[in-house]
Amino acid sequence: MKASAGAKVELSGLCRSYGDNQVVDNVSLTVASGEILALLGPSGCGKTTTLRMIAGLISPSAGEIAIDGSSITALPVHRRNLGMLFQNYALFPHLTVLENVAFGLAMRGLPKAVITERARQALALTRLTGFEDRMPAALSGGQQQRVALARAIVYRPRVLLLDEPFGALDKKLREEMQIELRQLCNELGLTTILVTHDQEEALVLADQIAVMRGGRIEQVDTARAIYERPTSHFVADFIGTSNFLPAEIIGKADGCTVLRAHSGPLFRSTVANELSPGDNVAVVVRPESIRLSQGEGADSMNAVSGKVLRAVFKGQALSIWLDVNGADIVASLPIEALNDINPQPGEPWTAQWSFERTLIVREQ
Amino acid sequence: MSSGDSVRASMLSPSRRDEVSGRVTEAASHTAERAWTIFSGTRFTGYWLVAPAVLFLAIWFLWPVLTMIHLSVSARSVDGVMVEGFTLDNYIRLFSSDLYVRILLRTIRIALLTSVIAALFAYPLAIAIARGGPALARLVTITILAPLLVNVVVRSYGWQTILNKTGALAWLLKLSGVTNPPVLLYTEWAVLIACVHVYLPFMVMPLASAIGRIDRAVEEAARVAGAPQLSVMLRVIFPLSLPGLAVGVSLVFSLSAAAYVTPQILGGNFSPLLGTLIEQQILTLNDWPFGAAISTLLIAMVLAANLVFLKVVNRRFARWTGDIR
Numbered sequence: 192m193k194a195s196a197g198a199k200v201e202l203s204g205l206c207r208s209y210g211d212n213q214v215v216d217n218v219s220l221t222v223a224s225g226e227i228l229a230l231l232g233p234s235g236c237g238k239t240t241t242l243r244m245i246a247g248l249i250s251p252s253a254g255e256i257a258i259d260g261s262s263i264t265a266l267p268v269h270r271r272n273l274g275m276l277f278q279n280y281a282l283f284p285h286l287t288v289l290e291n292v293a294f295g296l297a298m299r300g301l302p303k304a305v306i307t308e309r310a311r312q313a314l315a316l317t318r319l320t321g322f323e324d325r326m327p328a329a330l331s332g333g334q335q336q337r338v339a340l341a342r343a344i345v346y347r348p349r350v351l352l353l354d355e356p357f358g359a360l361d362k363k364l365r366e367e368m369q370i371e372l373r374q375l376c377n378e379l380g381l382t383t384i385l386v387t388h389d390q391e392e393a394l395v396l397a398d399q400i401a402v403m404r405g406g407r408i409e410q411v412d413t414a415r416a417i418y419e420r421p422t423s424h425f426v427a428d429f430i431g432t433s434n435f436l437p438a439e440i441i442g443k444a445d446g447c448t449v450l451r452a453h454s455g456p457l458f459r460s461t462v463a464n465e466l467s468p469g470d471n472v473a474v475v476v477r478p479e480s481i482r483l484s485q486g487e488g489a490d491s492m493n494a495v496s497g498k499v500l501r502a503v504f505k506g507q508a509l510s511i512w513l514d515v516n517g518a519d520i521v522a523s524l525p526i527e528a529l530n531d532i533n534p535q536p537g538e539p540w541t542a543q544w545s546f547e548r549t550l551i552v553r554e555q
Numbered sequence: 556m557s558s559g560d561s562v563r564a565s566m567l568s569p570s571r572r573d574e575v576s577g578r579v580t581e582a583a584s585h586t587a588e589r590a591w592t593i594f595s596g597t598r599f600t601g602y603w604l605v606a607p608a609v610l611f612l613a614i615w616f617l618w619p620v621l622t623m624i625h626l627s628v629s630a631r632s633v634d635g636v637m638v639e640g641f642t643l644d645n646y647i648r649l650f651s652s653d654l655y656v657r658i659l660l661r662t663i664r665i666a667l668l669t670s671v672i673a674a675l676f677a678y679p680l681a682i683a684i685a686r687g688g689p690a691l692a693r694l695v696t697i698t699i700l701a702p703l704l705v706n707v708v709v710r711s712y713g714w715q716t717i718l719n720k721t722g723a724l725a726w727l728l729k730l731s732g733v734t735n736p737p738v739l740l741y742t743e744w745a746v747l748i749a750c751v752h753v754y755l756p757f758m759v760m761p762l763a764s765a766i767g768r769i770d771r772a773v774e775e776a777a778r779v780a781g782a783p784q785l786s787v788m789l790r791v792i793f794p795l796s797l798p799g800l801a802v803g804v805s806l807v808f809s810l811s812a813a814a815y816v817t818p819q820i821l822g823g824n825f826s827p828l829l830g831t832l833i834e835q836q837i838l839t840l841n842d843w844p845f846g847a848a849i850s851t852l853l854i855a856m857v858l859a860a861n862l863v864f865l866k867v868v869n870r871r872f873a874r875w876t877g878d879i880r
Contacts, residue, residue, distance in 0.1 A: 281772035298781035
């Protein structure tokens with residue numbers, strides 16, 4: 192199969208409500224050609240509804256969907272030329288693997304020989320050669336997933352839509368499939384929109400992540416930027432683990448923001464932000480940004496001291512919880528960097544982090 | 556425990572005897588336990604549970620049917636006099652008479668046509684029940700089941716007033732400009748219309764249940780893959796609803812092949828079916844052996860048709876669910 196340039200997808204002001212319930216609320220997004228975008232969020236955040244509106248299975252209450260600049264909002268599902276992977280694969284149980292894959296091509300009225308040839312190519316691409324005459328019920332979950340993928344890409348769709356595609360697979364197979372899918376999408380240059388509630392899946396698969404909450408988009412950025420520069424409490428909390436210290440901005444100088452925690456200590460951050468003095472914010476620190484030192488040393492910048500609550504060994508890292516004036520601060524130390532550090536419950540320790548790793552988010 | 560054992564036990568020393576008798580009571584309780592296990596154990600529980608139904612059917616259905624079949628080959632009527640002894644005369648008579656063969660073929664034709672027409676009407680209704688909103692589904696279900704609430708005789712006379720020469724249909728056709736409206740009463744058409752009407756629910760219900768079981772995502776997958784509504788219907792919903800269709804066709808075919816009152820009232824003597832023929836032979840002509848032969852043929856025909864429908868569909872269905880490979 193030839194690599195085809197994927198299409199650019201633009202959502203503008205997309206809304207969907209059921210009665211008084213605004214499920215999707217003014218979603219605007221641009222997915223560049225060949226890019227993989229993940230709609231990430233907890234269940235009920237409107238991510239699936241957004242995907243189904245793009246597919247045409249749900250019509251929007253307001254807003255526009257455009258592919259390569261032309262609106263498809265009014266186009267019926269079957270004329271949108273999209274590929275879609277469903278949560279439970281949704282294979283045609285009465286058709287063989289080859290017939291399943293050939294379905295979309297047959298719908299496009301291609302000659303029979305071409306259909307068979309291209310269906311076989313798609314099956315080869317998803318490593319299913321030899322399974323042509325099997326029935327879906329006789330396949331394992333991973334194989335069914337591949338058939339569904341072959342069926343979705345065989346007619347060179349303009350956009351590939353994935354609805355929680357790996358939910359039903361076990362962890363190891365899921366990770367394999369994620370990598371395979373990413374490679375395939377990149378090889379084919381397919382513009383892909385993925386819906387998931389699994390942050391790890393979004394981080395592994397997507398170039399861009401759109402974090403959704405309550406029908407709105409909270410933040411859109413690259414996986415790394417979302418992780419390293421969350422702009423809201425929700426995003427910082429939803430992706431990865433974060434420590435939150437309620438604080439107040441007291442000044443800005445030389446690209447530096449100075450904050451005072453409600454509990455007293457001062458922090459300095461070099462992370463760019465659009466906040467102004469007086470704003471109600473929280474200092475966010477990732478557990479892995481924290482360095483620990485024994486004893487009380489809270490007089491230096493970006494440091495808090497507390498008593499060790501507990502230490503939990505987690506394989507690659509040791510997690511240590513500190514009680515800092517009644518608030519929990521968790522630090523994650525890679526096992527490699529532990530050396531002789533061995534905090535015991537009850538001991539006083541100090542957590543410290545750099546200015547670059549001091550994130551600030553606005554609090555509601 | 557055989558009596559030999561107890562004899563030997565009595566010859567043993569006292570202490571040994573105690574030991575043996577202990578074993579005897581143990582064995583007895585073990586036997587009782589096993590009897591209870593057979594009664595209540597998982598292996599046999601199912602048989603005990605179906606036993607009353609099996610018994611009931613054996614006495615009130617199987618036995619009469621066997622008696623009937625027996626009668627059809629053990630006697631014949633010669634000039635109104637019953638002659639006993641094994642004979643195939645009744646069957647030979649049935650197939651050698653042009654009249655009877657015509658009635659047989661008409662019965663099969665009406666049963667098949669009723670099934671096909673009912674199926675055509677049933678699909679949209681079944682889809683409305685399976686895929687429509689709860690209010691629509693309930694409305695359609697009630698409308699379809701309504702004819703079953705009316706007595707078959709009343710219903711048939713109702714159709715008679717609609718279909719006769721001066722009936723509602725003729726009046727409507729005349730109003731709409733048809734100069735010489737056809738009279739449907741006492742034709743096969745009247746029987747067909749009434750049969751479709753009353754047996755429609757037996758087609759709709761299994762179909763609706765089969766369609767309701769089709770994963771909506773499968774339909775959506777077809778649409779996204781480029782299938783317009785008609786193709787989704789023909790290539791996805793129809794094949795996946797076949798198990799329901801088979802049950803529906805089985806029911807409707809059986810019921811309309813065995814229908815008696817409806818064809819009697821609406822078809823009259825101009826287009827009798829097997830049911831009418833049986834009634835005539837048994838109640839009017841008093842030829843019970845011949846009536847039994849026709850009944851046996853009817854049962855055999857319906858049974859064969861059912862087996863074929865179910866077999867064909869079962870094999871297909873087994874492939875989808877992965878039972879047969």
